[in-house]
Amino acid sequence: MSEKKTLSPLYSITAGTIAGISECLVFYPLDVTKTLVQLQKGTATKQSTFTVLKDVFKRGVAYKGISSPLAMEGFKRSVKFGATTEFKKFYHKLNPSFFKENSVNVNVASGITSGIIEGFIITPFELVKVRLQDPLTKFKAPKDCLNYIIKKEGYVKLFSTGLEAGALRQSVWNAAYFGSIPWLKSFIVPKSLTKEDPKYHQKMLFSNFIAGTIGGLFASTVNIPFDVVKSRVQGAITEEAKLYYRSNTFVTIFKIAKTEGIKTLFAGWTPKVMRLAPGGGLMFLMFEGMMSFFKKINGIEE
Template sequence: MAEPAPLPFIYQFISGAVAGVSEILVMYPLDVVKTRQQLDSTGATGGTIKCLTTIVKEEGFSRLYKGISAPILMEAPKRATKFAANDEWGKFYKKAFDVKQMTQSLAILTGATAGATESFVVVPFELVKIRLQDKSTKFNGMGEVVKDIIAKNGVAGLYKGLESTMWRHIWWNAGYFGCIHQVKSMMPKPKDSTQKTLIDLTCGTIGGTVGTILNTPFDVVKSRIQAGSSRYKWTYPSLAIVGKEEGFGALYKGFIPKVLRLGPGGGILLVVFTACMDFFRKMRDEKK
């Protein structure tokens, strides 16, 4: 299938931003559940349904959207950076390796590099979100969290967990974009817009699921590092601590709500991003 003509960076940025905000508005409660499960070393939070119902019963329905201001502010630059960086790194690697079409290996390499790039944008927002989603939080909003972090650790404190965040995004993006490329290459050429949407939804959902399988252990230790525990400092040593003390399964705490979010969420991302990019291409063609 021929690759669509590239668009200027600004169109990729806007499309990625719209896609990211659309996904977070639909899927955010599952992110709250995922964080609660990842921070719990005792298993008291239970499964996804139990955790959801407990939060609503004990803390109120609005708690499922606690801390959403940070992700909303983050989603636009985060998703915009994800897709724009993936496109720009794709151009770079195709030129560097002197190939005209994206290959499976280049799609994985491009996704991983885009994930590393995305991490620098994400870390401060993720740190604030984790502190607000923690059941024991003493904070009521973003401003309080940012003020507390800077007062105790300076501006650099906003980048606590950068290394673990980078590994999380490298693995997710490599799986996501690598799978999208592979699955799309196996799909028939869409005959109409409905088929195109279904193909994008399928590819994005499979990519999101694979990315989640690959990156959940890194997400678990990232959450613990950013929650402020002094026991967890660096990614791979933290993986070893969790695995040794709580068992291998603990590295997949929060996996169900995470995959329920990022599987379909990955589909939503790709569908909305592609639709926005198609809109901009059509708009530019009409102006010619």
Template sequence: MSEDRPLPFVYQFMAGAVAGISEVLIMYPLDVVKTRMQLQVGSGAEAEYSGVIDCFSKIIKNEGFGTLYRGILPPILMEAPKRATKFAANDEWGKFYRRQFGVDKMNQPLSVLTGATAGATEAFVVVPFELVKIRLQDKNSKYKNALDVLKKTVNGEGLASLYNGLEATMWRQSIWNAGYFGIIFQVKSLLPEPVTESQKTRNDLLSGFIGGTVGTMLNTPFDVVKSRIQRSPRIPGVVPKYNWTPNSLVIVFKEEGFRALYKGFLPKVLRLGPGGGIMLVVYNTTMNFFRGVYYGDKKEERKNVN
């Protein structure tokens, strides 16, 4: 079944939603660990969590296994529009850039540009959900649940505060998507052309894993400052310590060193490496299913007309 056959936007949206929810249900505990490690200030003996295993064990021992899924509702609600927007925007921006540059097929530079633009588009969807999730995942969280975060944030900081961290999120999403989709294109071009479905799945898993890993290597510093920006409440008349991305990067670097910009990297890459592969396989499989349904229906319509 050809992947070149286009589908209406609604099918891209649904396939992206299925892919995103599948990934978050499988990989979410690693996201909780990543956030905990990003929010802790200090390193070495000063740090509460010395590593991924230590963080996992302390959360389970001191707070219970269920804490590893604390705050999962916002990501589940977010993942459908987020991942759907990611893949649909990538497809639509790809078509746009090919028309603008007069190119018939996607190439490496266009893959990077398309991914970055899709990431910036995606940021507008994810920011409120990310803010609620971060504030729930924080060990010192004062909130009962997602609705409590939403109510107290809006009442105490204003409706616009739900977009606290938009600039940092645009950096994070754009850089990750540029790396992810750009690497996927490059890896697939180097792999043997798949003949069977199992070979295609293997290529998707491998390219998605490498793409997710590279994207994580590039965007982790921006993710660290985004977590700290969104954790901090907005108090009228008070400029928060972590505000805009460039100065927040400088603050973390000066106060905690370069390595602090990669706090939470291991659980993040453990999630987004395999998660990138899972997401790509589920997305492509779902799109192929939709193509069979969509074009199969078209054939039946033509038969009935004849």
């Protein structure tokens, strides 16, 4: 029996890149809003998400710092989708009975693994982005910020500041997102749907978008404490702040909950969900659509 024909990893990397850049361009202002909300410290009255979002557009900073994440986004999403796709193959071959094709188990395991890799990739980009988005920033462009970090803090800090929290954030998000999608689709896709249905592709597109949106909502909710810590660690400029946030991620989560309340660990949830719920739907829709196209031109049946 011949081995099932599959696409080269290059195709899933390309599809992931296109999906990531599309999501970033559409939803970036909400990322700026999320970071600004998360950087509000203490127990004093804080501005609401919609107040911050309105102010972001009023001050003309809705796309401030986008060159850094845009440069990162294609690479990051190519890893998210490309590496996850390849790890799914790896884990399935490793233990076919436990890691069944497109099962929750294989999706969670591959999502965690690709998330760790993502953490190493995104850290310097995220550090520059957070420093630029800080309302008290003195930097006008990513290059200024990057040069300052290298000169004052060094190359090691550029790649290590927020690395642990960032890797945990990505791993938890990927595990929740990719792990929930096959389960969600088992409920969303009609059991009676077949490829002979004239509206098969439209129904699958709709199902992919809904599953991706719900998966994005779930993933964004469970990983946000790690996101808050990452923003705080990377936004720490003073020596006092750096000392406060130098503990490991879980100790820092406990510190924030104890001094500012558990609610603070979910700071930025609204703009994050406003971005990554529909953003998750858009990404999955774009990725699946591109992969279907690539399979079609390569003569591979889905």
